């Protein structure tokens with residue numbers, strides 16, 4: 129997937145998790161990055177389960193180069209799941225072409241037999257000392273593996289969207305996720321080429 | 329092509345027995361022995377060790393020949409065989425140095441082979457004349473000084489510079505010193521005392537100053553922050569020791585090697601052995617600095633058989649694994665660490681300036697070092713001596729830690745329980761003891777256990793700067809290896825080529841070896857074996 133191709137196609141994105149994880153923030157940052165940074169069209173809507181905190185929660189983002197007529201995701205290109213309920217609830221929408229991204233430790237994609245990408249975002253955030261930045265770690269990972277928005281635009285949007293004084297911490301979290309994604313793609317490439325170890 | 333043959337210097341070490349008899353015949357016949365040849369008559373060719381052969385080149389010889397008795401005719405049995413081995417090693421080393429193996433040759437003759445000997449000498453002299461002058465510029469062995477240096481003033485400057493008057497005479501240094509611990513009659517506190525009271529040039533102090541390991545344990549404990557290793561270094565530079573206090577290991581081979589590398593006209597071939605299983609990018613602005621491992625391996629190949637060169641290959645493989653293709657300096661010289669710590673500041677500075685210039689000419693932006701000594705020297709001692717490298721210097725481990733931390737890599741199981749020998753330059757002098765440990769903690773071993781003394785308090789491998797290796801060094805190494813064994817580990821991970829060399833040497837001890845043998849591997853080697861993409 130080349131960068132140019134990635135940026136000029138329409139993307140329907142679903143981000144799910146439980147309330148409090150900040151999936152809505154992921155959605156609004158993505159929407160803002162696409163619109164203000166990359167100068168494209170974007171929409172973002174959110175929905176919650178019966179009890180918002182702790183229950184499931186979902187953010188729907190559409191990015192396109194043309195005007196967007198309908199803001200709800202019907203055919204997701206990408207489904208991001210940060211919680212098991214989020215996955216259970218939205219797995220029915222998965223198409224053969226949907227890229228599934230999960231939090232490695234929190235989601236077991238039962239019944240899903242294709243290749244998918246995962247990152248232990250919550251664990252990495254905990255290792256960095258703040259569990260609450262798991263969403264930004266996920267955002268970094270998402271951005272590097274999908275290239276749906278440009279890195280610079282998302283970083284700008286992150287800076288604008290997080291509480292004052294936490295910009296640096298959030299940008300570090302973003303970088304952590306981004307590097308993890310880039311390393312993972314590189315690793316997959318090397319393994320595919322038969323170079324898994326150092327010596328071989 | 330006209331060459332200045334009169335200035336050619338050819339040295340021929342000639343054995344007293346077979347070859348000398350043949351030479352005598354030639355001289356009596358008035359044969360036309362090439363007149364640029366200087367003869368040095370020796371009792372046996374086998375006695376001309378590698379340090380002496382190298383010394384001839386260091387002192388400006390354009391060619392050196394060693395003439396011994398034909399195989400089987402050696403009066404002492406093994407002389408010829410020893411000579412062959414020495415010449416083999418030296419030819420490899422001369423190639424690395426960029427002097428070239430052709431400038432050193434071995435001749436053998438029987439007493440009645442005068443014509444053959446003459447032919448050998450003529451060919452030798454013709455060949456060297458065709459090669460031209462050696463790229464090594466000899467240095468004045470002892471600078472002729474207009475007036476004797478004011479030693480007393482120098483000592484005062486050293487005392488002030490290292491703030492030795494702050495010493496409270498508490499003796500913490502001596503109780504921390506590993507040499508004192510081995511029972512050697514040696515005390516850093518006493519050295520400090522003696523120097524303050526005017527004994528800097530006394531024979532005992534000069535001897536002790538050369539026994540110090542510059543390991544820095546005393547400085548670590550000193551409440552007055554007396555920087556003992558650097559104090560010792562200054563004292564070493566005070567005067568060239570006479571032969572009695574002189575204590576260079578291996579007859580001074582390594583000091584000679586490093587001084588030779590300080591010759592500006594020399595173009596070394598330090599990487600000529602590198603295979604194509606690693607990727608190098610000559611245009612890269614990131615430079616991998618290898619260090620002197622290749623020389624060590626040739627020098628020790630028949631005794632310790634260490635493979636420290638593998639550390640360089642493994643480092644490059646690890647960088648390649650993360651898609652980093654650095655440049656290497658084909659004509660890399662020594663960083664100067666050992667000369668500096670042996671007290672030869674003058675030649676250290678010559679090397680440092682040449683290195684800084686080469687690094688600048690290549691437009692290098694970042695140097696990656698795997699050797700803790702090169703690393704420490706670049707980041708600390710170059711700036712402290714006014715040599716600025718206009719680039720970043722990074723230890724390989726910092727890069728590996730950064731890349732591994734990005735994720736997506738994992739480690740194969742390592743079927744060993746491991747312990748770790750701290751490199752004093754990295755762990756103590758540069759305060760980075762946790763850097764190798766971060767990497768080790770990621771390994772999937774059967775357990776990592778520290779030795780009794782570890783980190784900044786670790787015991788050293790027993791030698792530094794090829795100076796002052798004696799029975800007490802051995803005792804210290806035995807102690808250290810017993811600590812390693814006491815952890816119950818079966819693999820000792822190291823981070824410095826010198827630790828590999830000196831500790832392997834200790835394990836050769838025929839009496840102790842049962843109690844001290846332990847498998848050793850450099851950390852880069854472990855990573856190459858186990859690191860993989862997940």
Ligand code: SF4
Nearest residue numbers: 495496498499501550
């Ligand atoms: S530890 Fe420091 S203060 Fe104490 S005797 Fe040694 S040099 Fe002097």
Ligand code: SF4
Nearest residue numbers: 505540541543544546
């Ligand atoms: S540097 Fe090491 S060997 Fe030298 S005096 Fe200090 S503790 Fe002893």
Ligand code: SF4
Nearest residue numbers: 577791797829830833
């Ligand atoms: S420990 Fe062995 S290899 Fe090291 S300097 Fe001493 S004799 Fe040489």
